[in-house]
Amino acid sequence: MLLEEIHSPADLKQLDRTQLDLLAKEIREEILQTVSQNGGHLASNLGVVELTIAMLRVFSPPKDKILLDVGHQCYPYKLLTGRFDRFSTLRQWQGISGFPQPEESEYDPFTAGHASTAISAAVGLSRARDLQGQDHHVVALVGDGALTGGMCYEALNDAGSSKERMIVIVNDNGMSISGITGALSGYLTYLRVSKGWINVKKAISSLLHHIPVFGNRLFDSFGRFKDNIRNFFVHDKYFSALGFRYFGPIDGHNEEALERILRRASQFTEPVVIHVITQKGHGYQPAEDQPDVFHGIPPFYVESGAVRKSGGETMFGREASSYLLNKCEQGAPIAAVCAAMADGTGFSDWKLRRPDRFFDVGIAEEHAVTMAAGLARGKMRPVVAIYDTFLQRAYDQILEDVCQQKLPVLFLLDRAGFSAADGSTHHGVFGLSYLLPMPGMRVYCPAGKGQLIGAIDAGLSVDGPTAIRYPARMPKWDGGTDGLLKDAEHWTAVREGTDCVLLCAGAILEEGLKAADLLKQQEISCRVVSCCRVKPLDEEFLKSLAAENIPFFTLEEHEEIGGFGMYVTGWCRENGVRDPRKVFAVKDRFVPHGGRKDLLQLCGIDAQTVADTIEQTMQKQTENNA
Template sequence: MPDDTPSRPKTPLLDRVHLPADMKALSDRELKQLADELRAETISAVSVTGGHLGAGLGVVELTVALHATFHAPRDKIIWDVGHQCYPHKILTGRRDRIRTLRTENGLSGFTKRSESPYDPFGAAHSSTSISAALGFAMAANLGGDPGDAVAIIGDGSMSAGMAFEAMNNAGHLKKRLFVILNDNEMSIAPPVGALSAYLSRMYAGEPFQDLKSAAKGMVSLLPEPFQEGARRAKEMLKGMAVGGTLFEELGFSYVGPIDGHDLDQLLPVLRTAQARATGPMLIHVLTKKGKGYAPAEAARDKGHATGKFDVLTGVQQKAASNAPSYTKVFAQSLIREAETDDKIVAITAAMPDGTGLDLFAARFPKRTFDVGIAEQHAVTFSAGLAAGGMKPFCTIYSTFLQRGYDQVVHDVAIQRLPVRFAIDRAGLVGADGATHAGSFDVAFLSNLPGFVVMAAADEAELVHMVATAAAHNSGPIAFRYPRGEGTGVEMPTRGIPLEIGKGRMIQQGSRVALLSFGTRLSEVQKAAESLTAKGLTPTIADARFAKPLDRDLILTLARSHEALITIEEGAIGGFGSHVAQLLADEAIFDHGLKFRSMVLPDTFIDHASPEAMYRSAGMDAAQIEAKVLEVLGVAVVGKRA
């Protein structure tokens, strides 16, 4: 039970709700009060932890209505993305831990199956909910877990092809299924594309709803000779921008649009749907992201993701930094390149702010393309731009690029098209956890023939890699960089293209060589300082390239040291695996080289601070130092163990 500290809101009704079953005895008037208290508690909790605020505030009434109507966990309530689930978590037995959101050993910021039976399907990427809900519905039909399946999906997520694949299949199967279209005219950034425009027209033209309803009843009242013509007129009317036509053509019964913040509308619609639906039904709900909290409503991103903040003012607590963020460095570098090269264009998949392309768009609006939540399309669109003579920078988070992998292989790599992949959020990302960690891109790109794969060791290197990508025209090229601030190194005024496949020496030492790929270089240097103080100075090199490898550098290090250790912020199968293959091909191991590869462990690492996550992964300075001593068999430096 929450305590009565002054910083927490008074929530007498919410204090009585420990699980959704406790809501069943509440009157509709009490449910409205519960929604108000739930909104206040959500704001209070996120002010302590930071997190996704606006999305949850936008679905407070919807969350209350769903749990008041359906019977979770028997009924499966599936939140698309899951970043709007904080109110859901409060109502489903996790209120006592809600102020641990996104912290080490605390609640996930998304839905998570292992966390609660009320999270039937885990999520953090978009557009998966309808497919999952249809799976639950069919499982129930075939004798699996009983209960209804309800998917809640935003209008931004509906722009992804997967959502329509699922709806097409659901319409074909004709099984009972509920899809709540949470239409807030916004995903992370304002949504783009024809679907968003269609939805806007749909609820802007509400008189068509009345006309459509009237048309359904009028045909039978006409004389027989006129009825066929009236039926054709009715079908023509349905073909206009009339509410629900698109969804009805996919086989769904359509209800809406309704006010998603009005329980007097939500409750009867959901209750009627729950009682009467026999096939797939889509309920179109209009909401406002950030609803009920003025600072979030006024924010450009509607309070999408916040740090800790003051509840009264909404002012966020952010630590000051003297170093620019990697994302901003990328954006500014790309702008400088584009100022002298009008072939450069930039593509993002609904993440202009997160990727820094909002800055590029402000400078070059006609050369910036936000394709919506559609990574597959983003990759192939970029391939088409490249084939058409442009220089596309396809800018996507590492974890989201996974969604476009077939297109990377089929549409880019095989055709050797010079698409430039700017891969943000490489490595472990902190509070967003395993679903957003950039763990696999080095492995899944480096195995593709003809691909160039780079990783920036610091923000200055990132500037040079943007220039390298801009100058590279002989095939696909990718460069990766992490979330957060740089290391504070001196910055070049302009990037200089790097020689493809060439690394750099950082420090000359003896006995052991540390070959870093990416931003672990700063931890490698810390480890080296400690080792040097103990009498052992290692050699340090920055690989820069996972593909093509710097063969000369690697073979020189291997032949002149007892041991070679690679360090990278990625899963097994990446840079270290390629180095090991080279050493094996060259028979270097036959001469007694001790080789180790430090990679992310073969597990998904839960949310914590990035520092804690890397410590858990065994990849901080102390653990790099320990690995050196272990490989050399040294207990006390200078003496064999």
């Protein structure tokens, strides 16, 4: 197997063309087998195999810096930069990450996970190189989907005006996760199918094929020649206007042509954009047919492409979306806003049922929020569905454009809590920290369907902003049915208990209930409380706890600083009552990837640790009282 022999880009440079073709096949097979077992980003990786080989044959990382935007297409890169032997551990607890990680390898120059950052980081790395008199290449690979993110434009604008020596490769596969939105994608299509180029190409090809004997050989040389003439025929305006030299479009599955253009681009001292056309899912039929389904996929059967465990679970996002869609169809002035994640947030039905009320703005979370503020100003009731982790990017827009104006925007933050295999860049564990300090923002963390609907109704009826945070799946305790708990406003005891109380913010209630079961075995009777509305706090409930003088604890799947437990602690101190004995939360750290159970344990918020700690605390108290 050739892959076993490749430990660094230097090894790759020794291979001949036949070996390179074989290598591309091996890489695809390795990725397919591993992702079918571990889950992961399949289609994007299958699409960049030849491009990655070409980049690593022309450039020499770690000296040269290759930055992968989002980073989800890093699998071929990892396989060719010394991580083949660990590749089977991809996205597993203590295995290699599904994203670039400088801590994992010197070949990864920059952490990625959130989109549209690579060009900015590349501008910085180019400037650092020049300031220190160094002479390496800096390359940013960015997808056409990521290019919908405003930061890309800011970076191109900056680099183009100062003529930074860097190469931006635009990987144009016509797709974001699903279809692509925005005018720029239309422009890329225009370049791709540019009439002048296609006609000239056809004319020259047919002419050469009609020349006897030498025709075919001439046609091969034309392959090389066409890269050189293409610039005369495809006249780019956008990148040139921003100060970049444009090359393309290039066939992203023709490794030889890619190498040629990369070598040429590497000779320039000014910024260059190379426009590469690839096919998402290339080489695996099910992924070619359904690149959106195979963008990020759980474990599946290679032969059929069918997912191994088809969940049958109830998803928070889908429930929220269908409830709102019905309301919209009944005449409510609701408009839904997504940022390139209509499927992930469960909002794709809007495209079919109410396309007039649905706005997918692309990977543009900041724009999504301020645009929603505009909708609200114009008397609509906008609902913004974005992952908890990606909404971080729009902090300023939520605070300044929504909260300052007390506008009734309803935020639905999906994937709150650990996102497990995706890892540190994707965990939704900062949502409360950024939302709670915002004046006027109401925040809910439903633990099941009843509370979700209650929170949505509350959010639609108040005259100001509301945020509802939930994980992907509804916890089983609630059965995903109509929901045992319908009250989103008042904290509610789900399990009675007389020795202590565990206040649970959101769906981690399920873990809290398990902890109470364990405590029961130790003859400690723990009351478990579901705290859906986190802001404003249920002050009456806290006052009644203080009056009862019962020890209590808080539990959340969230960073401690700025989170639920600290918020409750602050209220207790302010009101001169006893604060929680312990706050169970993530303690000031980035949490790696792994199984959910591993991560809960790592952070000390799993049922066993919670129960053990409560038991010890209660024991100490009994000793102190004795």
